[in-house]
Amino acid sequence: MPSADLxxxxxxxxLEGGAGxxxxxxxxxxxxxxxxxxxxxxxxxxxxERLQRPPCRLLHSFDILxxxxxxxxxxxxxxxxxxxxxxxxxxxxxxxxxxxxxxxPLPDPSSMRFALWLAYSMTALxxxxxxxxxxxxxxxxxxxxxxxxxxxxxxxxxxLWLQHIPSTHLLNDDSPILAVEDDGGVAVYGSPWSGxxxxxxxxxxxxxxxxxxxxxxxxxxxxxxxxxAFGALQPSCPPxxxxxxxxxxxxxxLISQIIQQVPVYRLGCLPDADAAHLSHSxxxxx
Amino acid sequence: xxxxxxxxxxxEVAGEHIVxxxxxxxxxxxxxxxxxxxxxxxxxxxxxxxxxEEDAVALLREEYEVDEATARQxxxxxxQQLRQHEMLLDA
Numbered sequence: 001m002p003s004a005d006l007x008x009x010x011x012x013x014x015l016e017g018g019a020g021x022x023x024x025x026x027x028x029x030x031x032x033x034x035x036x037x038x039x040x041x042x043x044x045x046x047x048x049e050r051l052q053r054p055p056c057r058l059l060h061s062f063d064i065l066x067x068x069x070x071x072x073x074x075x076x077x078x079x080x081x082x083x084x085x086x087x088x089x090x091x092x093x094x095x096x097x098x099x100x101x102x103x104x105p106l107p108d109p110s111s112m113r114f115a116l117w118l119a120y121s122m123t124a125l126x127x128x129x130x131x132x133x134x135x136x137x138x139x140x141x142x143x144x145x146x147x148x149x150x151x152x153x154x155x156x157x158x159x160l161w162l163q164h165i166p167s168t169h170l171l172n173d174d175s176p177i178l179a180v181e182d183d184g185g186v187a188v189y190g191s192p193w194s195g196x197x198x199x200x201x202x203x204x205x206x207x208x209x210x211x212x213x214x215x216x217x218x219x220x221x222x223x224x225x226x227x228x229a230f231g232a233l234q235p236s237c238p239p240x241x242x243x244x245x246x247x248x249x250x251x252x253x254l255i256s257q258i259i260q261q262v263p264v265y266r267l268g269c270l271p272d273a274d275a276a277h278l279s280h281s282x283x284x285x286x
Numbered sequence: 287x288x289x290x291x292x293x294x295x296x297x298e299v300a301g302e303h304i305v306x307x308x309x310x311x312x313x314x315x316x317x318x319x320x321x322x323x324x325x326x327x328x329x330x331x332x333x334x335x336x337x338x339e340e341d342a343v344a345l346l347r348e349e350y351e352v353d354e355a356t357a358r359q360x361x362x363x364x365x366q367q368l369r370q371h372e373m374l375l376d377a
Contacts, residue, residue, distance in 0.1 A: 226302045227320040234315055242315050245308065249297070256299040 005035040008120060009129045009177030009189045010204060012039060017047035020105025020112075027113050029192045029200030043123040045116070047105045053082045053089040060243035065110055071118075073240040081244070083118050090115040093122040095246065117175065117193050121238040125250050128180040128257075133236045136171040136188055137161045142208035143171055143188045144283060145178070147236045152213050153271055155196065160276035171205065173197035178207070180257045209263050209283040216268030219275045221282050229264035230255060287336040287377035288365075294373050296321065296329060305329075307373065317371045324350065325364050336377030339365060 003016040004025055014037070015021050024047075025034055056074030064071045064085065072084045083091040090111070092102040101119040106112040121131055135146045135154035139161065146154040161168050175193035180186055190201030212224070212232035224232055233255055234242070241247040265282065269275035295308045303321040321329060327349055328342050339361050346357040368374035 226300045227304060227318065230299050230304055231318050234318075245295075248306075248308075252297045252299060252304070256297075260300045 003037060005037045005041065006030070006033045006192075007035045007202065008033050008191055009124060009131075009179055010181070010187075011042040011124055011127055011129060013043045013045055013120070013123075014041035015045050015047070018049070018105065020047040020049075020103075023105065024112060024116065027109055027116075027192065029194065029198065030113075032190075032200040032202050033192050042099060042127055043120075044100045045119050045123070046100065046102050048102050049105060051089040051092055051102060051104045053084050056082050060240050062239065064114060065108075069111070071114075073243065075244065081122065083115070083240075085111060085115075091118045091122070093119070098126045099123060113193070113195070118238075118240075121241070122247075124177070125241070125247065125254070128254060129177050130237055130241075130251065130254060131175040131191060131193060132178045132233070133175055135173045136176045137168055138171045138203070138205050139165060139168045139208075139280070140284065141205065143205040144209050144211060144279070145176070145188060145207060146211045146213055147232060148213040149235075153215055153269070154213055156271045157211070157213055157267075157269065157275060157279070160271070160273060161280065164273045164276045165280050170197065170199050171201055171203060173199050178254075178258065179204075180254055184257070184261070186258050186261050207258075207262050209265060210258075211279055211283075212264065212266050214266065214268045215270075217270070218268070219270055219272075219278045220268045221278055222266050224264045224266055226259060228266070229259040232264050232266065233259065287338060289336050289375045289377040290329065290333045290368070291373045291375050292333075294333075296326070305373065307371070319367060319371055319373075324360055325367075328361075328364060 001016055002021045004021050006013045054076045056076045058074045060073040062071055069085045075081050081093045082089055090104045101123050103115050103119050135158040136143050137158040146157050148154050155173055172190045172194045174196045177189040177191050186207045187204050188207050190203045237251055241251045267279050293308050296303050296305050303326045305319045331345055342361040343357045
């Protein structure tokens with residue numbers, strides 16, 4: 001049976017089952033994360049063409065692929081989770097076997113890539129990892145993660161760091177992996193999900209700070225309280241997790257560990273160099 | 287008489303009691319509040335039954351040995367916060 005390993009967010013995923021494995025490896029950026037099969041995987045993702053969703057209780061639905069498709073997240077009577085794109089089941093996850101997921105091999109690359117993201121988000125949570133919608137800049141061996149609604153200027157802000165702050169590079173511009181590691185430290189990894197800017201980096205950096213951005217007429221920065229920090233990070237975590245109690249429990253526990261270790265700031269800002277200098281000097285000290 | 291919204295869950299986050307509304311396909315996490323110690327006490331004691339503000343005031347006075355005015359003020363503040371975030375229902 002064809003198989004391939006992917007190292008994402010410090011986890012070894014074994015992708016198995018048919019021609020879909022090779023196809024998945026040709027997705028943009030995926031080859032950066034491919035690895036020779038070696039150690040036992042943390043997670044197994046099996047491609048299966050025969051997935052058919054049984055009756056489910058709907059937990060959440062949302063538009064994907066620029067509104068071309070509706071994704072539904074539901075749970076069946078056995079407690080097994082199912083994601084569908086339109087009528088087709090794409091990801092199946094049984095919490096009784098948390099280190100595995102089933103995926104449909106999908107011919108459309110964007111769909112396949114998103115299905116892999118969903119499968120990763122379900123299986124990685126138990127390992128203290130989750131993809132977080134953000135733009136991340138690396139600076140002096142640490143990472144700064146910019147959070148905010150789509151269009152609030154996360155990528156603009158990280159670009160300003162790249163332009164005006166020395167020793168910087170982009171780690172990921174869409175969905176890096178936030179990790180609470182075995183030693184309790186918080187790190188962020190590049191991922192294959194960075195389509196906005198094609199920034200695919202097999203790289204891990206300790207997280208220096210989280211910055212929640214808001215467009216404002218002037219540049220100000222403020223360290224957030226626990227409640228505010230939670231409110232700043234949670235909306236950027238995989239949305240489906242908020243709609244299921246056990247997932248939410250695990251996500252909240254992870255957020256709790258993260259905000260205890262890493263400062264979270266609210267940055268009201270203009271898209272200018274001063275904003276980058278302000279956030280940089282606040283986080284790194286002037 | 288009022289009741290705490292049963293679709294409410296308290297989780298400990300970084301040492302604080304963070305309160306979220308839960309459940310359903312329209313789970314709304316945009317409203318998240320924190321309970322201090324006295325709010326948490328009231329939540330634990332009152333979450334399973336209808337109650338009045340007087341009940342809450344009496345509980346605070348019993349637990350914390352505070353005067354009527356202070357207890358009433360704390361209860362009013364909590365009630366306002368809960369109403370604002372749709373966490374308080376009419377019983």
